[in-house]
Amino acid sequence: MASRTTSKARQVVAGARPETRQAENFRQIRREHAHEIAEDYVEAIADLSATLGEARVVDLARRLGVTHVTVNRTLARLREAGHVNTKPYRAIFLTESGRKLAEECKRRHQTVVAFLRSLDISEKVAEKDAEGIEHHVSQETLAAFVRHLAAAAAGIRSSR
C-alpha cells in the first residue's frame, strides 16, 4: 500500500516549477507577520499617548494582553528599528517613522472596520476581525474597500 505514482512523473512536474507561485505568497505573509507586532505596538502607543497623555509599559501590556516582560523586549526591537524612543523608567515615545506607521495603521484599521460594518457585520466582530485582517490588506484591496464605501455612501445619498 501507500504505493507511489512514478517518481519520474513527479519529478518532471515538480522540477519544472521549483517554486510554486504560492510559495512566494506564503513567504510574503511570513514577512508581514513580523511587521504585525510592530504595527500593533505603534498603534497602541499612539492611542495611549492620545488618551492618557503618555504610553507606559504597564499600559501597553494591559492593552496588548501580554506581560510587561514581553512588552519590554519588543520595545527594544522597535527601538532598534527606529520606531520608538525609550529611556529606562520613562514613558515611551514614537519617533517620526513610528508616528507615520501608526498613522497609516490607524487609517487602514478604520477603513477595514468601516468596510466590514458596511456589510452588516456587528461592531464587535468587525473590530475583532479587522484586527486580524488589516495586516494582510494590500494597497489594491484597501483601495477597493474605499471604493465600495464611497459607492455605498453615494447609494444612501441618492436614495433619500
Add this chain to the structure above:
Amino acid sequence: MASRTTSKARQVVAGARPETRQAENFRQIRREHAHEIAEDYVEAIADLSATLGEARVVDLARRLGVTHVTVNRTLARLREAGHVNTKPYRAIFLTESGRKLAEECKRRHQTVVAFLRSLDISEKVAEKDAEGIEHHVSQETLAAFVRHLAAAAAGIRSSR
C-alpha cells in the same frame, strides 16, 4: 521634561479596566496564528494529493516555500494533533479530521477569493491577500461575504 500625568489618574483609569477589550482580541488572534500553519499544511496536502496523487515532503516544502526540515517538524506536530498520518519515507495522508479541516479551509479560501474578485481586485492580488486574510475571517464575516456575493450575482442576473 517627559513629565508624567499624575499616577493617581492613570491608576484609576487603568485599574478600572485591568483588561481592555482589545487585549482579548489580540490574544485570540495569537491563538489563531497557531492554527494558520496547520490550515496551510492540510490544505496543501489535500491539494497535492488531488493533483499529484500523493503529498510528499519535498512537494510540501516547495509549495510552502520552506525547507524540508521545517516541513518535517511541522508534520510531526500535525501528527500529534491527529491531522495527518505519516510513516518514515512514505507519502503523507490526511486523517478524517485533517480532511475535514482541509475541506473547510478550501471552501473559505474560495469564498474569500471570490469576494475580493467581486470588488474588482486583480486575480493575483486577490489570491495573495486571501492567503493572509482567510485565517482571520470569522463565521459571521464569512457569511456576510457569501451574502454579498449572492446579492452581486442577483444584480448581474437582473441587469441583463
Add this chain to the structure above:
DNA sequence: TTCATCTTGTAGCCATAGCTACATATTTTC
C-alpha cells in the same frame, strides 16, 4: 525621610518556526 507600593528591568525557561550541515533511506539509472 523612610517605607510600602507600583513600575520597570533582567535572567532564564519554554515553544514555534525558520535555517544549514550532515546522515541515512529510497529510487532511478546504467
Add this chain to the structure above:
DNA sequence: GAAAATATGTAGCTATGGCTACAAGATGAA
C-alpha cells in the same frame, strides 16, 4: 546489482514571542 541522484530524517543553530521569578528604580504616604 551497484552507483548516482533524490528524498527523508536528525542535530543543532538562530530569532521571535510567550512566560515566571526575582531585582531594582520611582512614587506616594505616613
